[in-house]
Amino acid sequence: LDRDYLADKSNWDAMARKVVYTGAIDAYFNFQLGNLEYRSVRFETEVLDIPNFQGNAAVNYTDRETPWTRIIEHKWFEFGKDEHGNELPKTVISREYASEWKPGDEPYYPVNDEKNSARYQAYQALAQRESHVIFGGRLGEYTYYDMDQVIAAALERSRQELA
Structure with missing residues (x-):
């Protein structure tokens, strides 16, 4: 509001x-x-010149070697197609990293x-x-x-x- x-x-x-x-x-x-x-997170977002990065909205990473905890591919929340049902030529991903929290x-x-x-x-x-x-x-x-x-x-x- x-x-x-x-x-x-x-x-x-x-x-x-x-x-x-x-x-x-x-x-x-x-x-x-x-x-x-609290624990917090920070996001690094990028646009990729490919139609598909991971094939679904979110993939979690639990291994120690990977510095991020999750990758979100936003287009899959909207089914990854344009209004005519065509594949979108690009995709947007966000990597989620655990981060220290401070007030604010x-x-x-x-x-x-x-x-x-x-x-x-x-x-x-x-x-x-x-x-x-x-x-x-x-x-x-x-x-x-x-x-x-x-x-x-x-x-x-x-x-x-x-x-």
Whole structure:
């Protein structure tokens, strides 16, 4: 929506009895207990003068010798054909590399260690006092979700709220 909830929180909160907050739980509380840590990724994207690089949307690399963790070939998300069903003469790939995370970077994966788990539990205790806010999603719940898991969690939370 191109709006920063935290920059105008009191205005947004006045609009509804409940707010669904999917941002970082530590940011919601202005990092008063410290930053939760994440792993991040960086992408290197290139256009190749070939119609097909890997034949599907994503290939994961788990061996130690390969410096990237995944290659995404974007055209396969759109079936790799133009509007007339013809092969596209070029393709776009992105290599995904694991990277160190620092505040301000895109947080991708929670760091599931003892320190961060304890810090999240402390933030969760603060969140339970915010009766008008539903904390959800990977940042609000400080958990890694696949898409099917986040949808299931949202549906379950909806059932709880509407019961």
